[in-house]
Amino acid sequence: MIGLVDYRTAWTESTSLIEDIPHPQRVHLFEDTYARASTGLVYPPHKLAEKVLDPQLMKDLQGRKGKTAFIFASGNSHLAGMNGKEKHSRLWYDYKLLPMTLTQVYAGRIAQACGVKDLVTTDASACASSLKVLMDVQSLMILNGFDRVVVLSFEDPISNNVLQFFGDAQASLSVKQQEEFKVIPSAFDSNNFGFYVGQGAVLSVFESARVMDKLPHAWLVSAYSASENSTNAIGQREDGEGFVKAIEGCLWSCRQLANSVSVVKTHGTGTRSNNQAERNALDLVMTDNYVATSFKPTIGHTMGASGLLETCLLLDALKQTGKVPAIKNRTEADPVFLSEDTEPDSGLILSLAAGMGNIYSAAIFDPRV
Amino acid sequence: MDFLELFNEVTKVAKPVFADQLTPIADPLTPFKETHVDSLDLLMVVIYMCEIYGVSEEVGKNAKPACVAELQAFLEEHKTKEPASVQEALGQIQ
Numbered sequence: 001m002i003g004l005v006d007y008r009t010a011w012t013e014s015t016s017l018i019e020d021i022p023h024p025q026r027v028h029l030f031e032d033t034y035a036r037a038s039t040g041l042v043y044p045p046h047k048l049a050e051k052v053l054d055p056q057l058m059k060d061l062q063g064r065k066g067k068t069a070f071i072f073a074s075g076n077s078h079l080a081g082m083n084g085k086e087k088h089s090r091l092w093y094d095y096k097l098l099p100m101t102l103t104q105v106y107a108g109r110i111a112q113a114c115g116v117k118d119l120v121t122t123d124a125s126a127c128a129s130s131l132k133v134l135m136d137v138q139s140l141m142i143l144n145g146f147d148r149v150v151v152l153s154f155e156d157p158i159s160n161n162v163l164q165f166f167g168d169a170q171a172s173l174s175v176k177q178q179e180e181f182k183v184i185p186s187a188f189d190s191n192n193f194g195f196y197v198g199q200g201a202v203l204s205v206f207e208s209a210r211v212m213d214k215l216p217h218a219w220l221v222s223a224y225s226a227s228e229n230s231t232n233a234i235g236q237r238e239d240g241e242g243f244v245k246a247i248e249g250c251l252w253s254c255r256q257l258a259n260s261v262s263v264v265k266t267h268g269t270g271t272r273s274n275n276q277a278e279r280n281a282l283d284l285v286m287t288d289n290y291v292a293t294s295f296k297p298t299i300g301h302t303m304g305a306s307g308l309l310e311t312c313l314l315l316d317a318l319k320q321t322g323k324v325p326a327i328k329n330r331t332e333a334d335p336v337f338l339s340e341d342t343e344p345d346s347g348l349i350l351s352l353a354a355g356m357g358n359i360y361s362a363a364i365f366d367p368r369v
Numbered sequence: 370m371d372f373l374e375l376f377n378e379v380t381k382v383a384k385p386v387f388a389d390q391l392t393p394i395a396d397p398l399t400p401f402k403e404t405h406v407d408s409l410d411l412l413m414v415v416i417y418m419c420e421i422y423g424v425s426e427e428v429g430k431n432a433k434p435a436c437v438a439e440l441q442a443f444l445e446e447h448k449t450k451e452p453a454s455v456q457e458a459l460g461q462i463q
Contacts, residue, residue: 041420041462046385055386096416096426099409109409113386 002141003216004365006205007312010051010154011299015196017175018158020089023167024175027158028198028300037093043100044093045079045156052152052203053110062115066147066211069119069140072107073129073153075304075355077122079103086160107152114150123304125225126355127267129153130202131307134223134363137206147211153305154201162197162303169234171271172197172301186329187270187294188279188337195269198300202309215369217315221348222256223363224249234356236273240281242360243267243352247285250350250362259287261364262347263324265314266337267354268294269301278352279337291344292337297328307353307361314349318367372441373397375455376414379421380406382462383413397437415440417462423449 015026033047061068079101086092099105103122111120119140125132130153140146156162166172173185173194186192206220226249228242236242251258264286266278282292295310302309317325323341330339349365373394381388394404401411411434419429422444429447434440452458 036463039420039462041417050385053386058386097413099412105409109385 001209002138002206002220003209003212003369004204004218004220005207005212005214005216006057007217008052008054008057008203009201009309009312010048011198011200011302011309011313013298015300018089018091018163021086021091021160021163021167023163025163025167025172026175026196027163028196029158030199033199034091040094040096043095043097044158045154046100046106048199048201049152049154052154052201054203057203057205058114061150061205064148064211067118067145068116068148068150069121069146070107070111070114070116070150070152071133071136072103072110072122073125073133073151073304073308074103074122075124075126075129075155077103077124079156086164089160091158091160110152111150116150118146125304125359125361126357127301127303127306128225128353128355128359128361129304129307130309131223131351131353131361131363132225132355132359134220134308135225135361137220138223141206141208148205148207151204151206151308152202153308155303155305157197157301157303158199166197184329185270185297186331187266187268187297187327188275188292188334189270189327189330189332191331192329193270193272193275195271195296196300198302200299200302200305200309202305202312204308204312218349218369219366221364221366222250222254223361224253225359225361227358228360230358233358236277236354238273238276238280240277240279240284242354242358243278243281244285246352246360246362247281247350250364254364256348256364258285259289260348261286261350262290262345263314263349264290264292265310265349265351266292266294267307267352268296268327270294270297274354289345290336291324291342293324294327295325298325307351307363311349311351311363311365315365315367370452370454373437375458376437376440378455378459379414379417379462380410382417382459383410394437397441400436401434418444421452421458421461422447
């Protein structure tokens with residue numbers, strides 16, 4: 001059995017308006033990550049990562065016995081924001097330490113600080129990254145004899161490059177769209193839709209039961225990723241084929257039926273295409289006795305970190321309140337895609353994520369420890 | 370200002386975590402390969418030091434110090450400014 005034994009998260013509900021870019025938009029931003037970035041000596045993504053790099057946990061990891069792997073689920077092989085564009089933007093900087101923007105180099109440094117010497121690797125599965133690597137976590141621990149896998153995940157979401165790319169694609173919610181449609185971020189809603197981009201990070205530790213010296217926060221029961229038959233590498237099929245294959249693969253891997261799942265943490269970007277694809281997939285695969293939520297309307301789309309980070313937030317909410325949080329800004333009463341905080345039935349948690357490049361990931365957790 | 374003290378403080382900025390637990394380098398002639406300063410740390414430290422001493426990136430790229438004393442000699446040769454204190458220097462790179 002594999003347990004999620006430790007995690008640290010960083011995220012913010014507060015938003016800032018970035019005006020001096022081609023697609024002005026609100027973002028969930030830790031303003032301090034950009035302090036002195038314009039000198040080229042401070043790198044905002046690393047400042048974000050430092051919010052979860054708990055020295056005490058890392059020191060503790062150095063002393064734990066067994067074979068350990070380190071995975072940096074970075075979403076991309078190179079952190080996106082060199083920010084060469086839009087020199088007048090307050091997000092502009094020209095970082096002088098190029099090697100440190102390479103994700104595998106950064107992974108090596110952090111792994112070293114955690115005392116990990118057995119395997120260091122990265123993952124570039126875009127916004128599915130942190131959930132996708134859970135398939136690797138299972139493989140490493142079940143097939144390759146690893147006792148522990150440390151997963152760090154963050155990206156560089158608040159950067160000129162990402163905001164322009166997402167703005168061009170009309171993926172993130174721009175000021176112009178908000179004014180035109182009179183909407184605020186939400187998911188699976190007829191009135192509100194869309195997301196703000198958000199900074200977020202998660203550091204987590206998965207351990208085999210054979211080396212665990214404390215109860216985990218949850219068991220990692222299964223993880224599976226899939227692609228779909230598509231000619232559009234940045235789009236989603238309306239029928240949700242990719243989500244369906246990921247969910248079914250995940251259920252099959254742990255020999256569970258859909259009715260054993262009581263909570264779904266959706267990818268839940270709130271875009272019209274994701275609303276349709278994910279809802280169709282859930283309608284097809286799931287039975288009626290589950291509730292679904294999305295954290296992106298609350299904390300923004302933290303890209304590669306989102307899948308695992310949001311799962312940890314769900315575990316926090318269940319532990320603290322016993323309830324699954326409602327989807328923020330939901331305007332319609334709905335017993336499934338929640339409009340109110342709801343106490344779920346006892347059961348498994350299904351977490352979903354999707355990433356550009358046609359990747360869909362699912363993971364099943366059991367919070368009953 | 371004690372250059373060795375400055376070097377040890379700048380090294381802490383370069384290290385990702387546990388910076389406060391590093392053993393300071395005591396002898397400026399100790400080769401870096403015998404210390405906790407690895408090649409990436411050194412790359413970062415040189416860039417930080419060039420910023421502090423007003424050495425251009427173009428010139429700074431030629432710095433290949435094997436120990437603290439060699440880095441100090443390089444900076445003395447190419448500097449266009451000098452910090453008044455360690456605190457002032459750190460303020461420029463953090």
